[in-house]
Structure formats: structure tokens, C-alpha cells
Amino acid sequence: MTTPHFMTAAERGRWDIYGPIHKGLRLAHGALLHRLGAADFASSPPHRLLADLRAHLALAARHLAHEDTVIHPALESRAPEAAAGVDDDHAHHKARLAVLESAIRGIEHAAAADRAALGRGLYLAFSTFVAEDLAHMGREETEIWPRLCDLFSDDELAALEMTIVASLSPxxxxxxxxxxxxxxxxxxxxxxxxxxxxxxxxxxxxxxxxxxxxxxxxxxxxxxxxxxxxxx
Ligand SMILES: [Fe+2]
Structure with a gap:
């Protein structure tokens, strides 16, 4: 196990570009994991839950896109190859998201007798995605954020975040x-x-x-x- 990374003096009080959104994603990942575990897939397809999961995965995909299109190019403009590891994580996540979407569709179109097994499969696939994303977000906050703090001023980090916020639909x-x-x-x-x-x-x-x-x-x-x- 690696040594936990605690915030250094150089990062204390700096613009926390990852913290708030990652806290939100962790909360939503946990809430959906709980609901999927408690769902009774055998009785009927849990349409509301599946719709909420689909919306959550779409939000997670947009978050990846924000990092891919705004944060990583900025980072690499000052430290070439610095985002390579997290770019690989993102490619892996996108493949996982596609698998999860097909698992959701499978349940929506399954015969009643198959739904419990497919529901278990979706629960396990989502739990694996959550585990990977928790590790990935931790890596961004303990490895990438300190590099961003080294390379960018707080005003520049805030401007990157505002670029993302300005791109959002209402x-x-x-x-x-x-x-x-x-x-x-x-x-x-x-x-x-x-x-x-x-x-x-x-x-x-x-x-x-x-x-x-x-x-x-x-x-x-x-x-x-x-x-x-x-x-x-
Ligand atoms: Fe990321």
C-alpha cells in the first residue's frame, strides 16, 4: 500500500478544482450503488432507478469530457505527458460506461425470469466502475492536483473551472x-x-x-x- 498523500503546505488554501465535483460524484455513486443493491429486479424492471442510473452515468461521462477537453490540455501545455496516466483511466472508464449502458438495456428488454440475474450483473458491474472511479478520483486529487498547483496560479485554475461551468447547459x-x-x-x-x-x-x-x-x-x-x- 502506498503512503497516504496529505495536503502539503504548498497546496493548502489553493483553488480546489477537483474537490467539489468529486465529492458530488462520490455521493451519487454511493447512493446509486445502495439503490441497485436494494432493488427487487425480479418483480418488475425498476424503471425509475434505471433512468436515474442512466442520467448519473451521462453526468459522469460529461465530467470526464470536461477534464479531457479543458484540464488535461492545459496541464499538458505546461507539462507534456503529465496527463497520460489519467487519460488511460478515462479511456477505460468510457469502455465501462458503454458496458453499463448495455447492461441497463438488457434489463429493460429481459424476460421476467432473467431479470434477477441481470440485475445482479448490473449491480456488480456498477460496483466495479465505482471502485475504479474512486481510485481514479483519488489519484487526480493526490497526484494531478498538486501538479496543477505547481504549474498554475489560483486565478488560472479558477479560469479553467469557469470555462467548464460556462459550457454547461442550464x-x-x-x-x-x-x-x-x-x-x-x-x-x-x-x-x-x-x-x-x-x-x-x-x-x-x-x-x-x-x-x-x-x-x-x-x-x-x-x-x-x-x-x-x-x-x-
Ligand atoms: Fe478524471
């Missing part, structure tokens, strides 16, 4: 915020929403609160946002 923005907001701690959440409230059109900010924050946060966490004037 629906994707809500979908990402729905997994990120409940996954972060109060200090991180209030900092993110404070920045968003000052920069986004009021109707876009209201949509984030009503469609992403309110449906996913505990009442006490919504009250915390109210106290800070961030709940509307």
Missing part, C-alpha cells in the same frame, strides 16, 4: 449542483453559493436553490443558507 448545471451541494460541508457550500449569487443572473441562482439545494439538503442545512441570505 439543465446540466442543475444536475451537477444537485450532487455537489449535499456532498460538501457548510463552509464549502456557502462559499460556492456566495460566489454564484454574486455572479449569476438572479433567475439562474433561484433555480439552483429551488431545484438543486432545497430538494437535496437537510432542513438544518437550508436554514443555515437562510441565515446567510443565500436561500433565495
Amino acid at each position: 439543465a446540466d448545471n442543475i444536475a451537477f449542483m444537485r450532487i455537489m451541494l449535499p456532498a460538501m460541508n457548510r463552509a464549502e457550500r456557502s462559499a460556492l453559493l456566495t460566489a454564484m449569487k454574486s455572479g449569476a443572473p438572479p433567475e439562474a441562482y433561484a433555480a439552483v436553490i429551488e431545484q438543486a439545494a432545497r430538494p437535496t439538503l437537510a432542513p438544518a442545512d437550508m436554514s443555515h443558507l437562510s441565515e446567510l441570505g443565500l436561500a433565495a
Whole structure:
């Protein structure tokens, strides 16, 4: 086992380009893994669960695309080949995502007698994908992020993140915020929403609160946002 990487002094307080989205993906991976394990595939196809899983996998694929098109080219512009290892992980993930989609389709079209076995297969395939993605995201945060901190200023890292955020459709923005907001701690959440409230059109900010924050946060966490004037 390798030594755990703790944040060094050079990285403390730096722009955390991976942290919030990776926390959201970890939360959503775990929630779906739980639901797949508890699903009764034999009785009827769990259509809602399969639709939610498909939407989650699409979001995971878009996250990979954001890293592929924005973060990795920037990194390699200053450190050639620095993204090679994580590029390989991404290629592997994309193959896994295709396998998962065909497993979902298989259940949707299966005879009732086959559904329990196919459901188990989907559960195990997704659990393997989650395990690989957890290891991959850990590698990005402990190996790639320190390199980004060495090579880029915080303003440059923030600009890369804004390039990604600006490319999102309103629906994707809500979908990402729905997994990120409940996954972060109060200090991180209030900092993110404070920045968003000052920069986004009021109707876009209201949509984030009503469609992403309110449906996913505990009442006490919504009250915390109210106290800070961030709940509307
Ligand atoms: Fe990645």
C-alpha cells in the first residue's frame, strides 16, 4: 500500500478544482450503488432507478469530457505527458460506461425470469466502475492536483473551472449542483453559493436553490443558507 498523500503546505488554501465535483460524484455513486443493491429486479424492471442510473452515468461521462477537453490540455501545455496516466483511466472508464449502458438495456428488454440475474450483473458491474472511479478520483486529487498547483496560479485554475461551468447547459448545471451541494460541508457550500449569487443572473441562482439545494439538503442545512441570505 502506498503512503497516504496529505495536503502539503504548498497546496493548502489553493483553488480546489477537483474537490467539489468529486465529492458530488462520490455521493451519487454511493447512493446509486445502495439503490441497485436494494432493488427487487425480479418483480418488475425498476424503471425509475434505471433512468436515474442512466442520467448519473451521462453526468459522469460529461465530467470526464470536461477534464479531457479543458484540464488535461492545459496541464499538458505546461507539462507534456503529465496527463497520460489519467487519460488511460478515462479511456477505460468510457469502455465501462458503454458496458453499463448495455447492461441497463438488457434489463429493460429481459424476460421476467432473467431479470434477477441481470440485475445482479448490473449491480456488480456498477460496483466495479465505482471502485475504479474512486481510485481514479483519488489519484487526480493526490497526484494531478498538486501538479496543477505547481504549474498554475489560483486565478488560472479558477479560469479553467469557469470555462467548464460556462459550457454547461442550464439543465446540466442543475444536475451537477444537485450532487455537489449535499456532498460538501457548510463552509464549502456557502462559499460556492456566495460566489454564484454574486455572479449569476438572479433567475439562474433561484433555480439552483429551488431545484438543486432545497430538494437535496437537510432542513438544518437550508436554514443555515437562510441565515446567510443565500436561500433565495
Ligand atoms: Fe478524471
